Amino acid sequence: MTHRISRRTVLAGGAALLSYAAFAPRAFSQEARLRLLWWGSQTRADRTNKVSELFKKANPGVDINGEFLGWSDYWPRLATQVAGGNAPDVIQMDYRYIVEYARRGALAPLDSYLGSVLKVEDFDDVQIKGGSVDGKLYGISLGANSTAMMVNTVAFEEAGVDLPTPSTTWEELARMGVEITKAGKRKGYFGLSDGSGVEPLLENWLRQRGKALFTADGKIAYDANDGAEWFAMWQKMREDKACVPADIQALDQFNIETSPLSLGKAATSYAHSNQLVGYQAINKDKIVLKSHALINKDAKGGHYRKPSMFFSVSAKSSDPELGAKYVNFFVKDPEAAKILGVERGVPESASVREALAPSLDELGRAALDYVSGLGSLVGDLPPPPPSGAGEAELALRSVAEQVAFGQLDAKQGGETLVNEVTQILSRG
Amino acid sequence: MAAVQDSAVAIGGGAQARPAAQGRWASLWTKHGAGYMFLLPWLIGFFGLTLGPAIASLYLSFTSFDLIRTPEWVGTANYVRIATADPKFAAAMQVTFLYVVLSVPFKLTFALLVALLLDRGVKGLTFYRALFYLPSLLGGSVAIAVLWRQLFAGDGLINSLLAQFGIEGPSWISHPNYSIWTLVVLSVWQFGSPMIIFLAGLRQIPTDMYEAASLDGASKFRQFYKITLPLLTPVIFFNAVVQTIDAFKAFTPAFIISGGTGGPINSTLFYTLYLYQEAFGNFRMGYASALAWILVLIIGLFTAFSFLTSRYWVHYDD
Numbered sequence: 001m002t003h004r005i006s007r008r009t010v011l012a013g014g015a016a017l018l019s020y021a022a023f024a025p026r027a028f029s030q031e032a033r034l035r036l037l038w039w040g041s042q043t044r045a046d047r048t049n050k051v052s053e054l055f056k057k058a059n060p061g062v063d064i065n066g067e068f069l070g071w072s073d074y075w076p077r078l079a080t081q082v083a084g085g086n087a088p089d090v091i092q093m094d095y096r097y098i099v100e101y102a103r104r105g106a107l108a109p110l111d112s113y114l115g116s117v118l119k120v121e122d123f124d125d126v127q128i129k130g131g132s133v134d135g136k137l138y139g140i141s142l143g144a145n146s147t148a149m150m151v152n153t154v155a156f157e158e159a160g161v162d163l164p165t166p167s168t169t170w171e172e173l174a175r176m177g178v179e180i181t182k183a184g185k186r187k188g189y190f191g192l193s194d195g196s197g198v199e200p201l202l203e204n205w206l207r208q209r210g211k212a213l214f215t216a217d218g219k220i221a222y223d224a225n226d227g228a229e230w231f232a233m234w235q236k237m238r239e240d241k242a243c244v245p246a247d248i249q250a251l252d253q254f255n256i257e258t259s260p261l262s263l264g265k266a267a268t269s270y271a272h273s274n275q276l277v278g279y280q281a282i283n284k285d286k287i288v289l290k291s292h293a294l295i296n297k298d299a300k301g302g303h304y305r306k307p308s309m310f311f312s313v314s315a316k317s318s319d320p321e322l323g324a325k326y327v328n329f330f331v332k333d334p335e336a337a338k339i340l341g342v343e344r345g346v347p348e349s350a351s352v353r354e355a356l357a358p359s360l361d362e363l364g365r366a367a368l369d370y371v372s373g374l375g376s377l378v379g380d381l382p383p384p385p386p387s388g389a390g391e392a393e394l395a396l397r398s399v400a401e402q403v404a405f406g407q408l409d410a411k412q413g414g415e416t417l418v419n420e421v422t423q424i425l426s427r428g
Numbered sequence: 429m430a431a432v433q434d435s436a437v438a439i440g441g442g443a444q445a446r447p448a449a450q451g452r453w454a455s456l457w458t459k460h461g462a463g464y465m466f467l468l469p470w471l472i473g474f475f476g477l478t479l480g481p482a483i484a485s486l487y488l489s490f491t492s493f494d495l496i497r498t499p500e501w502v503g504t505a506n507y508v509r510i511a512t513a514d515p516k517f518a519a520a521m522q523v524t525f526l527y528v529v530l531s532v533p534f535k536l537t538f539a540l541l542v543a544l545l546l547d548r549g550v551k552g553l554t555f556y557r558a559l560f561y562l563p564s565l566l567g568g569s570v571a572i573a574v575l576w577r578q579l580f581a582g583d584g585l586i587n588s589l590l591a592q593f594g595i596e597g598p599s600w601i602s603h604p605n606y607s608i609w610t611l612v613v614l615s616v617w618q619f620g621s622p623m624i625i626f627l628a629g630l631r632q633i634p635t636d637m638y639e640a641a642s643l644d645g646a647s648k649f650r651q652f653y654k655i656t657l658p659l660l661t662p663v664i665f666f667n668a669v670v671q672t673i674d675a676f677k678a679f680t681p682a683f684i685i686s687g688g689t690g691g692p693i694n695s696t697l698f699y700t701l702y703l704y705q706e707a708f709g710n711f712r713m714g715y716a717s718a719l720a721w722i723l724v725l726i727i728g729l730f731t732a733f734s735f736l737t738s739r740y741w742v743h744y745d746d
Binding site: 076079101255388398407 | 599692705
C-alpha cells in the first residue's frame with residue numbers, strides 16, 4: 001500500500017487539487033488489491049488471467065494486477081522489486097530460488113493459514129515439504145513435473161529406430177543416436193542432443209549412481225571421478241556422432257525455442273514434463289515424453305516428482321491472508337483447475353486431479369500419465385538447491401563446453417567442475 | 429531543492445558583491461530564478477537519475493548486498509576479490525579488451541572509407557547518408573542482435589553463401605574461436621555515426637589546399653596522407669574516444685547472442701555482461717557495484733591517456 005500513501009502525500013502537498021479529486025474516488029473505493037508476478041509464455045498468462053477473473057467474481061471488491069516475463073528477465077525484475085520494497089503480493093517461485101528468498105526474509109511464512117485459508121490437506125506430503133525452508137512453509141506447489149526426454153517420433157520412425165523405453169540404457173540410447181545420424185534422412189541431423197551441460201540430466205544420472213548434486217547442508221555431493229565419467233560418456237557420443245557436435249549444442253540457450261530438437265538438429269532434447277505443451281506448439285512432428293536412460297537395467301530412482309513451481313506470498317504484502325486465499329483458489333478451485341490444465345505441472349490436490357482428468361486434452365493427458373507412470377524410476381525429492389545453485393549450473397554448462405570444444409579432456413573436466421562448484425558453494 | 433540552490437550559489441555567487449545573506453538570495457533568485465526553473469527537469473534528472481545512483485553505487489561497492497537484505501559494510505573486500513580471486517573477472521577483461529582493440533580501429537577505418545567515398549559528390553548523397561546511418565540507430569537494439577544470431581548460425585545466411593563456394597562454415601556465433609568476431613562485425617556494421625562526423629570533418633577541409641597540391645603534382649594518395657589525414661585528426665580523435673568508451677560499455681549484442689551466459693566458454697563474456705550476471709543472476713549487487721567502478725576507472729584512464737597523447741598527433745591549427 002506504499003503506493004497509495006505516497007500518491008496521496010504528493011498530491012495533498014502539491015497544487016494538483018483537481019487531479020486529487022479525480023483520483024480519490026478510485027483509490028478509496030478499492031477494498032483490496034493484489035499484485036501477481038510470474039514467468040512463462042503467453043498461453044500461461046492467458047490461463048492465469050482467466051483464473052484471476054474468476055477469483056474477482058467470487059470476491060467482489062478485490063482488484064488483481066497480473067504481470068509476467070520470460071524466465072531470464074523474471075529474476076532480475078523480481079530481485080529489484082523486492083529490493084525496492086515494491087514486491088508483488090503473490091510471487092511465482094522456483095524450487096531453485098525458494099531457499100534464497102525465504103532465508104533472506106522476502107517471503108511470508110504460510111503455516112498460520114494452513115487449515116483455515118489454505119486447504120491443502122490432500123496434497124502429497126513430499127510436495128508440502130518441497131515448499132518448506134527451515135521448517136516453515138513458504139510456497140504452495142502449483143503442480144508436479146519431472147525431467148524428461150522430449151523425443152521426435154517422426155525422426156525415429158524415418159530412421160527405422162524404435163522409440164526408447166523406460167528400460168533403455170545409456171549404451172542403447174547412444175546406439176539409437178548413431179543409427180539416426182547414420183540414416184541421414186534429414187540434412188545435418190543427429191540422433192541426440194548433447195546433454196553433458198544439462199544439470200537436471202546430470203542429476204538424474206548421479207541419482208541412479210546413488211549420489212546427488214548437493215547435500216542437504218548445501219555442499220557438492222559428487223566427486224571428480226563422477227564428473228570425469230559423465231564427460232567421457234558424452235565425449236564418446238560426440239565422437240561416434242550419436243549426438244550433435246559442440247558448436248550446434250552451444251546454440252542451445254536452454255529454452256524450448258533454441259533446443260537442438262526445436263532447431264531441427266536432433267531427435268531428442270532434455271527438459272521438464274510440463275514443457276511438452278510448449279515443445280509441441282512449435283514442433284510440427286509429434287513429440288512424446290520418455291524417461292531418461294538408465295546406467296544399467298536395474299537402476300532406480302533417478303527421477304523425482306518435482307514441485308514445478310510455487311506461489312509464495314511476499315513478506316511485505318499488506319494483506320498476506322488475501323494472497324493466501326488467492327493461492328488456495330488457484331490450486332483448489334475446480335473451475336480454475338480446468339482453465340489451468342497441466343500447463344504448470346500436474347496438480348497436487350487429488351480431488352483437483354480427479355475433477356481435471358476428463359477435461360484434459362491429449363497433451364495434458366500425456367504429461368499427467370508420464371508423471372504418474374514413472375514407477376520405480378522415481379526416488380526421493382532431493383533437498384532444495386542451496387544458494388549459488390544457479391551459478392553452479394552455469395559452471396557445469398561452461399565446463400561441458402570446454403570438454404566438447406576440446407579445451408579439456410574428460411578427466412580434467414571432472415576436476416574443474418568439482419573445483420568450481422565447490423568454490424561457488426563455499427561463497428554462498 | 430537544496431542541491432539546486434547550492435549550484436546557483438556556486439555559479440552566480442562568485443561574481444557578485446556580498447550583500448546581506450537574505451538580500452543576496454533574493455537578488456540571485458530574481459536574476460537567475462527563471463533560468464533554473466527552465467533547467468529544473470534536467471537538474472532533477474541529473475541529480476535523481478545520474479548522480480544519486482552513482483553515489484549510491486559507490487557506497488554499495490563497499491558492502492555485501494544481496495538486493496533483499498540491508499547492505500552490510502565489508503570495506504574493500506569486493507575490490508580485493510576482484511584483484512586477487514576472480515578468474516571470471518580476468519576472462520571478462522580479456523574479452524572486452526579484445527573487443528575494443530578489434531572493433532574500434534576496424535569501425536573507424538571503415539567509417540572513414542565510406543565518408544571519403546560519399547564526400548566525392550555522389551548523386552543522392554542525403555539518401556546514402558541516411559541509409560548508412562540507419563544501422564547506427566538500430567544497431568544497439570535487441571531485434572538486430574537477434575537478426576545477427578540468425579545470420580551467423582550454423583544454417584544461417586552467411587553459411588549458405590559460403591556453401592555456394594563449397595565451404596562448410598561452423599556455427600559462427602556458437603563457436604568460441606569465432607563468436608567474438610561476429611560481434612566485431614556487428615559493431616563495424618554500425619559505422620554510421622562516426623561516418624557522419626567524418627563527413628562533416630572532410631567538408632571543413634578547404635578545397636584550395638587540394639587544388640594547390642594537385643598543381644604541385646601530388647598524387648591522390650599523397651594528398652590524402654599529407655592533407656586529409658592531418659587536418660582530420662581532431663575528428664579522428666573525437667571518434668576514437670567516443671567509440672572506445674562505447675565499446676567498453678557494449679552489452680546488448682553479447683547478451684542476446686549468448687542468451688545472457690557469455691558463452692560458449694566465456695568467449696562473449698563482455699565486462700558489462702559479467703557485471704549484470706553478478707548483480708542480477710547471483711544477487712551480488714555490492715560486488716557488481718565494485719565491478720562497475722573498476723570499469724569507470726578503466727574508461728577514465730583510457731580517456732585520460734588518449735588526451736595526454738593527443739598533443740603529439742592531433743593538429744588543431746590550420
